[in-house]
Amino acid sequence: MNLMDMSITSLQEQYMEMRDDLKELVLELLNHAVWAPNHRNREPWRFIYITGGEKPDFLNQKAPAHLVITMRNDSNTLKQNEDLAAVFCLIQNLTLLAWDKQLGVRVSFYEWMFDRNYCRKLGVPDKERIVAVLDLGFYSVIPEAPFKPSAALKWSFL
Amino acid sequence: MSLESLIRERRTVRKFNNLPVSEALVKSLLQKSEQLCPHDGESQWRYVYVGTDEARERLSGYISEKVLESRIARLTLSKVIESYQRRFLKIPAYLIAIADTDHDPIKNEEIYGTICRILQNFQLLSWEQQLGMAWITEPIIQNELFYKRIGLKEGERFVGMLEIGYFDKSPKARARTTADRYWTDSVYQ
Numbered sequence: 001m002n003l004m005d006m007s008i009t010s011l012q013e014q015y016m017e018m019r020d021d022l023k024e025l026v027l028e029l030l031n032h033a034v035w036a037p038n039h040r041n042r043e044p045w046r047f048i049y050i051t052g053g054e055k056p057d058f059l060n061q062k063a064p065a066h067l068v069i070t071m072r073n074d075s076n077t078l079k080q081n082e083d084l085a086a087v088f089c090l091i092q093n094l095t096l097l098a099w100d101k102q103l104g105v106r107v108s109f110y111e112w113m114f115d116r117n118y119c120r121k122l123g124v125p126d127k128e129r130i131v132a133v134l135d136l137g138f139y140s141v142i143p144e145a146p147f148k149p150s151a152a153l154k155w156s157f158l
Numbered sequence: 159m160s161l162e163s164l165i166r167e168r169r170t171v172r173k174f175n176n177l178p179v180s181e182a183l184v185k186s187l188l189q190k191s192e193q194l195c196p197h198d199g200e201s202q203w204r205y206v207y208v209g210t211d212e213a214r215e216r217l218s219g220y221i222s223e224k225v226l227e228s229r230i231a232r233l234t235l236s237k238v239i240e241s242y243q244r245r246f247l248k249i250p251a252y253l254i255a256i257a258d259t260d261h262d263p264i265k266n267e268e269i270y271g272t273i274c275r276i277l278q279n280f281q282l283l284s285w286e287q288q289l290g291m292a293w294i295t296e297p298i299i300q301n302e303l304f305y306k307r308i309g310l311k312e313g314e315r316f317v318g319m320l321e322i323g324y325f326d327k328s329p330k331a332r333a334r335t336t337a338d339r340y341w342t343d344s345v346y347q
Contacts, residue, residue, distance in 0.1 A: 003164060003194070003282055010196045030337035035166045036278065037293060041332050043340070050344040082295050085318065088274035092195065093165050095275075096282075100161050107271065109264045123342065132271065150189050154204035158213045158254070158308060 003096070009142065011104040016137025018064035023049060025103060026067060026094075026136065033093035038086030039079070044071040045087050045131075048122060058118060061108050063135035070128040087131045094134070106135040164282055169331065171290025174323025179251040179289065181209050184322065187287070188253075191279035195272060202260075203273040203317070206308055208252035218246035220307040221299060250323035254308055259315050273317050280320075290325040293318045 030047065038044065048068040050059065059066060071087050074080045095105045112118035113130040124130060159167075188205065208217050222239050225231050231239075257273045260266040277293065284291060295318050298304075305316055 001161070002159070003161060003279075003286055004190060006161075006194065008194050008196060027337055027341065030341075032162045032165050034334045034337055035168070037168075037170055037281065039295070041334075043335055046340045046342070047337065048342050048344060054344045078295065078297060078300055084270065085274045085277075085293075085295075088271045089278040089281075091271070092275035092278040096194070096279075097161055097165065109267055109271075111264060114263055123344070132267075150193055151201060153185060153188055153192070154201060155185065156204065156206055156309075157210075158206050158208045158217055158252075 001100070006096070006099070008095070008099050011106060011137075011139055015139040015141050016063050016104050016135070017140065018052075019138050022065055022103070022136065022138070023051075025101060026065075026098075029094055029097040029101070029103075032097055033090050036086055036089035036093050038089070039082040042083060042086070044083035045090055046070045046072075046128065048124070050122075056121060058110070058112055059133065061106070061133070061135045063106070063137050065136045067134040067136060068122055068124070069131045069134065070124050071131055073127055073129055084131065091132060091134065098136075102138055102140075104135075104137050104139045108133045108135055159286065164286060167328075167331075168282060168285040169290070169329045170292045171323070171325045171329060172292045172321070173325060173327070174248070174250055174290065174321075175326050176248075177250070177324040179209065179322055179324070181207060181251070183287070183289075184209075184251065184253065187283045187289075188276070188280055190283055191276045194279045195275045197272050202258040202269045203276075204256050206254040206256065208254070209250070211247075214247050214249070214252075217252060218243045220304055221246060223307070224298065224301050224303050227303075249321045251321075253320040253322060255317040255320070256308075256310060256314050257317050259313055270315070270317070277318065277320070284322070288324060289322065290328075291320045291322045293320055295319075 050066045071083050098105045109132055119130055208214060222243055225239060255273055255277060257269050299319055310316055
């Protein structure tokens with residue numbers, strides 16, 4: 001299917017289900033997703049996979065599995081923003097690929113992501129930061145999205 | 159083309175041919191890009207488009223302005239700057255993306271993340287139409303003077319500038335590290 005013909009709706013947590021091959025599929029899709037554009041091929045990303053039993057209570061979004069996406073810190077703000085952009089491009093690649101396989105990806109942000117103590121608890125070393133937590137689960141029902149007319153772009157000329 | 163191939167085969171394109179780029183096409187691809195990234199509420203980002211000779215001329219001037227501030231650069235780099243300017247004038251279209259900032263770090267991250275994800279959709283959808291681009295973030299355009307010229311307001315941040323055009327030759331790929339090398343299973347205790 002062409003990307004042009006694809007449509008994506010927001011998923012609700014009650015539709016997200018576990019399946020034995022979830023981890024395997026995520027890894028397979030990530031191998032495509034790493035083709036995201038990134039400056040000087042720095043590949044700033046890293047992934048921590050978390051499932052049910054090992055889940056800390058501060059990870060309070062309901063989902064069968066989570067993928068914590070981290071990146072290396074850089075003291076140079078420009079580089080830091082470039083790397084952050086690259087990681088979000090990777091996240092979008094994964095979201096599109098997963099949707100095609102009926103795997104839902106929800107991007108979550110938490111206040112504790114900015115707290116080193118919590119990051120350490122998840123095994124994130126101090127030279128890295130958490131960009132987002134992806135909540136993962138298969139969906140058997142695609143919730144019907146209320147029709148929303150496409151919003152006008154905020155557009156101007158130089 | 160399958161989604162996998164589209165994602166793996168997309169390249170950053172820096173050398174464009176002379177075919178003109180349609181503003182209407184860019185807008186429709188961006189609209190689709192926003193739909194493929196569902197978000198709540200009003201969009202907190204905006205676009206500035208450059209697609210006419212006059213606008214290209216202005217942009218080219220803005221880009222070299224910072225370098226030309228230095229007298230030494232004016233004397234020693236004038237040839238380099240000229241060739242730079244010629245290149246800028248030949249690029250068919252530019253799209254500058256600007257996002258709102260927010261005092262709440264989570265909200266701030268979310269806005270920046272959403273516009274970056276939209277721009278990735280845009281790069282993929284464009285590639286499907288044989289339209290290439292490069293996402294530019296060089297220091298030459300990331301400075302206060304350039305921000306002022308493009309009309310960046312307080313409470314806004316520059317996300318990137320895309321150089322857009324059709325191309326004759328697709329650049330070679332740079333190998334990627336497989337995801338398992340960056341993968342850890344939870345170590346939470």
